[in-house]
């Protein structure tokens with residue numbers, strides 16, 4: 625019996641693969657390397673001293689996907705594979721809908737054919753749109769403002785519909801807040817393509833001198849210091865959340881939906897100051913305009929995950945900042 629990890633060479637997938645292997649799970653990684661590289665697979669092996677099967681397969685290639693299921697006894701899937709840049713999704717909606725939606729539909733078709741009935745899906749806090757109150761609970765209204773977010777919402781709906789049609793089909797939908805940090809070894813971490821959109825990859829590149837300064841997107845929000853507040857979560861905590869979710873759906877039928885965050889928000893300036901302090905390095909920044917589509921504050925109510933899965937994030941902002949820095953220093 626194996627767990628198929630789609631997108632397992634990516635940022636969150638690779639960290640989850642390490643946790644799965646460390647607990648003795650048997651995994652198969654599938655990735656098309658559209659946003660990752662084969663070296664990551666060697667790093668996962670180096671960290672865990674364990675081996676696993678890998679398939680370079682695109683989810684859009686249904687025949688190749690079928691072969692993966694034909695050749696293996698896959699009874700669970702953790703589905704990370706997808707395109708994830710909000711801005712790019714506005715420029716390339718067809719590509720995003722095709723990759724994320726068609727890719728997931730192909731996966732579900734093949735899972736059905738091979739009687740594979742458990743899936744953990746990577747959703748996002750973006751599905752809450754601009755929440756009226758904070759912290760955000762799982763039963764808050766859902767909405768999206770860009771094609772990326774729309775794909776997450778649509779896939780959530782598709783998974784729920786498949787469960788309605790087949791009660792044996794078990795689903796965990798995990799809504800991630802803002803993952804940052806890297807594995808302690810410094811061997812795996814976030815490697816964005818081109819100029820980073822997200823804040824931590826940008827901060828570390830300013831700190832190493834690749835970019836002159838960070839632009840803080842607005843300081844006139846209704847927050848303590850005027851800059852945007854987010855719920856940053858260490859990627860290793862997030863990875864462990866997938867093991868908890870897997871346990872949950874092994875033991876329970878139905879569709880389980882959980883926020884994965886720390887429950888605490890930090891502003892952009894708090895993040896920058898913490899990064900500077902714990903790493904003893906300067907991060908130059910300037911205040912710029914708001915980024916279109918950004919909201920003032922976003923942080924999770926994490927009680928459901930704690931109560932129902934016994935999962936909590938344990939790593940604080942300082943550790944996240946240290947580990948992000950360690951990764952960039954080892955991979956300049």
Ligand code: NAD
Nearest residue numbers: 631634635636656657658659660682683705706708746748
């Ligand atoms: P990532 O880009 O590092 O990893 C995704 C992986 O999927 C990459 O290795 C990529 O090559 C692969 N992939 C993409 N399309 C594929 C396809 N058609 N076939 C096979 N492989 C394909 O991204 P990540 O940060 O690790 O995110 C993982 C998942 O979590 C994504 O679904 C993303 O939308 C979601 N998510 C991420 C964040 C975040 O801030 N990183 C927040 C919320 C949700």
Ligand code: UFG
Nearest residue numbers: 748749750800801821822823826839840841852853892918
């Ligand atoms: N920010 C800056 N300067 C930058 C980049 C970001 O000031 O150069 C600010 C943003 O305005 C925001 C905060 O830093 O206040 C975090 O921004 P990110 O781009 O790192 O993250 P977002 O919260 O905008 O979005 C992320 C993922 C989305 C996901 C969402 C919720 O990129 O895919 O979290 O999970 F949907």
